[in-house]
Amino acid sequence: MIHDVSIPAASPVQLTELAEGSAVRLHSSDLQEDDFALLEALGMTRSCRLRICKAGDPWIVQVRETRIGLAASVARRLLVVPDSLL
């Protein structure tokens, strides 16, 4: 299930392709409805800014003041755009 939350000009990449410390914006996701709703409730909303705190299983990202742990299978399903390319 694809959730398109924004269509920036840069090509989106999988979150797991980026390095620790990268600042990105959420582009889309193909997670199940319930899993994506939970991410939204945690703050991963439309074009929100994420910082990759830790790469690898689990991935840890920070959205505003919330640190979120993501299993690798979830992180692979998040498409992001590096912030520097916007």
Place this chain on the structure above:
Amino acid sequence: MASALISSAPLPGVPAAGSEPSLYRIALLGNPNTGKTTLFNRLCGVLSKTSNFPGTTTRARIGRCQAGELALEVVDLPGVYRLSLGLPESRVCRAALLGEDSRAPDLAVVVLDATNLSRNLLLLAELSEMGVPAVAALNMVDLAQQRGLSFDRVRLAERLGCPVVPLIARRGEGLDELRRAIAARLRSGAAAVGGERLDPAAFPSPDDWAEQVIAGSVGGRNALGSSFDTLTERLDQAFTHPVLGALVFLAVMTGLFWTLFVLASVPMDLIEATFEHLGRWTVAVMPPGAVRDLLVQGVIGGIAGIVVFLPQIGLLFFLISLLEDTGYLARAAFVMDRILCRFGLPGHAFLPLLSSHACAIPGILSTRLIPDRQDRLTTILVAPLMSCSARVPVYVFLTGLLFADRPWLAGIAFSGCYVLGAGAALLTAAVTRRTILKGPSRPMVLELPSYKMPSLRNACLLALDQGLSFLRTAGTVIMAICLVMWWLSSYPHSAPPAAATALRQQAAALPEASERAAELTRQAGLLEAQHAQANSFAGRIGRAVEPVFRPIGFDWQLTVGVLTSFLAREVFVSTMSVLLEGDPESDLQDQGILARIRAARRTDGTPVFTAATSASLLVFFVLAMQCLSTLVVTRRETGSWRWAALQLVYMTSLAYGLAFVTYQALHLLGVA
């Protein structure tokens, strides 16, 4: 309509409903990890009851407190990120706030984490849409100020349209002001904050509304952006590292396991000794008869069998609360998720499974940590396969029989029992997730809360609450079952066999202190105990069922032992003591007694405990569901006897099947 949410009896020290001016219902709402439980404990203390939300297995805590002249009934709702999510907790909160299954609250107190306002405010937006009046409790203001945040609470209240009360719940600061704000809000029926409220409906999304609320009323260096906490970053790197994280996890779990196993054994031994003394005292003061037997063996024995679990339950939840409060548990769940997900289990399952090595009851109770219902059910179903402490006396007894002169082999067999149990649990979980609870374990998405010092007060209150809850619900059913099992094992009474009477007469004719007289008396006691056991209802059932167990090497005596141990595993050892030694208190570590038991014969002259039989018994005890108390708790936690029945059937079938293979294979190999 009567509801589990409405406490039916007045709590001690608080005026009963109807005798004070009014009783208002307050709902405590908030994201997880905002200090909601801490606030509840500060407001209501030990004056709370735990029950289920109607039609669910989600627990509700209900307490009472005073706000000025007003008596409040406080309902602690589950922590939720959004009311609109499809998760069970969100549904429960919505139903409770709208009064669908119970009386709607007069007011919601929304506990906000001051360090993470942008996300926490979204619940207030949803409450506004639902038309539920609210007071905002801005908690953890000290942590927020440490991060450079400042709050214009007047402006914040104006924009939110409700009173805002800053709090430090873990220190109890701000509670008086909160009570005054609640009382004022309830009396006036209106927010009375004035100013220009920002209506969430006027914004494209709740997030835009939250941003505007914060922009005008929260200042400081990191008002809207992210703050970088270096210590948290470093700790997360360590605790979730594939190698270092696993080592830390091992150390923490070893400490927890040691505490549960070793520390809890002190009060448990004390409880057993106390009830034993009570039983002996009762025997000494009461005349012999049915009433004394019922009191000593049924009631006192039954209560002892329930109360003895309390130290482990209390200690486990005390430690879980501490670990959870520190923030470490969320990180540990990810460490274990890598392994457990291969077997269809979530990372959260590690703690219940590990705790089940002490006792499956607190292990099953701690599955409440698992958010997904399918994951939780799977964990509950397999938890009893982990070798618990009640199995230890049986393992020691049987490995001692199997490897009498080779203690190192006995040790390996003992360890093998633990490996067999854990392996069976993981494989059963894998099969379960491919069959009756089809589907992979939910991939882990978890908020990682800030690290902080745990609250001892919260941990103690949780331990007390869980212990009392166990006594109230599971305890009553377990007590009833204990009484039934006692009656089956004790009745009908039968006259002592002629052979025993003859032996006693011979002993009476000898000098009192002679060894021969003592030996004759012992043999008479053995015959009487065996006769009584064989002729009891339990014994008759054992004889009738013996053909079922013969293919796995059990005679009627072992069958009686296995059947009675369905009440509790450790009963097997005392039953064998009675049947083979005539004394339930026989020291089965004594080599002389073990030698006699090893030499015990059936009526056809064959040994009772051959190597094949002992091995088969060992395998049976590793895998069988032989704890009615656990079944009762499974029913309580799953909300249905169906899951408890499934647990009993699959574990008994697994135990029987593998015991059959073990016995027949050893028999075929010529191992006697």
